[in-house]
Amino acid sequence: MKHRLRWHLSLVVVMAAVLVFTGCSSKEDTTLGAIKNRGKVIVGVKYDTKLFGLKDPATGDVEGFDIDIAKALAKKVLGDETKIELKEVTSKTRIPLLQNGDIDLIIATMTITEERKEQVDFSDVYFKAGQSLLVKKGSTIQSIADLAKGTTVLAVKGSTSATNIREKAPETEVLELENYQDAFTALKAGKGDALTTDNAILLGMQQQDPNYVLVGGTFTDEPYGIAIRKGDTEFVTTVNELVKELKDTGEYDNLYEQWMGVKPD
Ligand code: GLU
Numbered sequence: 132m133k134h135r136l137r138w139h140l141s142l143v144v145v146m147a148a149v150l151v152f153t154g155c156s157s158k159e160d161t162t163l164g165a166i167k168n169r170g171k172v173i174v175g176v177k178y179d180t181k182l183f184g185l186k187d188p189a190t191g192d193v194e195g196f197d198i199d200i201a202k203a204l205a206k207k208v209l210g211d212e213t214k215i216e217l218k219e220v221t222s223k224t225r226i227p228l229l230q231n232g233d234i235d236l237i238i239a240t241m242t243i244t245e246e247r248k249e250q251v252d253f254s255d256v257y258f259k260a261g262q263s264l265l266v267k268k269g270s271t272i273q274s275i276a277d278l279a280k281g282t283t284v285l286a287v288k289g290s291t292s293a294t295n296i297r298e299k300a301p302e303t304e305v306l307e308l309e310n311y312q313d314a315f316t317a318l319k320a321g322k323g324d325a326l327t328t329d330n331a332i333l334l335g336m337q338q339q340d341p342n343y344v345l346v347g348g349t350f351t352d353e354p355y356g357i358a359i360r361k362g363d364t365e366f367v368t369t370v371n372e373l374v375k376e377l378k379d380t381g382e383y384d385n386l387y388e389q390w391m392g393v394k395p396d
Contacts (some may be wrong), residue, residue, distance in 0.1 A: 133281050162359065162366040166208055174201040175220035175234035179312040181335030182390050183240050186219075196390040197238040199355070200257065200373075203344050203382070207373050221310045222288030230341035230361060236370070237358035240332060242291045252363065253356030254286050254370040258396075260329035261349025262292050265318065265336055272325050274347030285314045292328040295351050311336075316351040318343065330354050331391065354359075 152214045166172050176197050177184035183195040188233075197206055202212035218234050225237045228252060240260070266272050278284060278300035288295035288307045296305055308314040315336050320325045325346075326333070333345050357374075359366050377383040387395045 136246055162363050163208065163369060171214045172205045172208060172217050173216045173218060174204075175225050175228055175239055176201060176217050176220040176264060177221075177239045177311070178308050179337055180240060180332055182331060183335070184217075184238075184302065185335070193245040195297060196258070196386060197240065199386050199390075200377075201238050203377060204238075204370065204373055207376070208369065222287050223290065223309070225289075225358070226369070228359060232360075234365070237267050240329060241355055241358055243331075243356035244291060246377065250361065251358040252361050252367050253358055254367060254378050255319045255374055257272040258331070258355040258373050260331045260353040262295055262327060262351040262353060263330040263333055263349050264346050265316075265326045265333040265343050266324065266346055268344050270324065270346070272346065275300055275350050276347075278325065282325070283323040285317050285326045287314055287328060290328060291351070296362060298302055299350055315339070315343075334391070337339070344394040 158190075174289050176193065176196075178193055179187040180195065181317050182194055183197045185195055186193045198217070201215055201217070205215040207285040218228070218319055220228055220234070220237060222239075225239055225241065226247070228234050229237055237251070240258075241247075242260075243256065247253070264272065264275065271277065272282065278296075280302040282302075283304045283306055284296055284300070285306050286309060288309060293305060293307055296303070306317070308317055311328065311332060314326050314328075317323060319340070326336070326343075330345060330349050337343055337345060359370060374383075377386070384395060387393075
């Protein structure tokens, strides 16, 4: 009797082990598997960044270059570009949201950096930007050299721009806001002499209000990548395939020109 019980117990242990093992290697554990099981891609995007991801409060639609890349991914993976759920991220919240599993990937004006590579994996570069300055028309600040002692620059928390500006203009005071619309509102309210981030983001702000202009050219390289949970090489490959396909078919150039108003170089 005792033997039989022991035998049964070991069988239960073996079966549990098999379940755990097969569970671990099931499709659910890869981003691609999870997307296919649920039938939609959950993408972290900006809601406040014109040209990349901007929510229209009247319609609720979020539009921009990053959104169109997200739709193309849904089309590639699920055969239908509408099978996406967008979730708002900011520069500060995007990595934690990816790591928590709240989103499958980040397509949100995100620069590939060595530091970030310790936390997430990146696709190949899909957009090339560079950091610049936005000022009120007629401002005495015309380049980074003018950011002397006594000046204040606005930047966004969690962005490379906030880190870079401290290094490139150590005398200026940096005021960090939660997101880009708050930063632009602060600039308009006179809370800073300039706003700093990527040229392409500032271009969107200049379009929103032409009283504000880009000055001084770019002073960093900001290659954008799509961020994926660390270690998911299968999904990195899928996203890289997508970027390549978009470029090969000319779709990438069309989208670029549609949003940026010029052809990519
Ligand atoms: N590309 C820069 C970054 O990744 C600035 C834009 C942003 O804050 O998303 O930090």
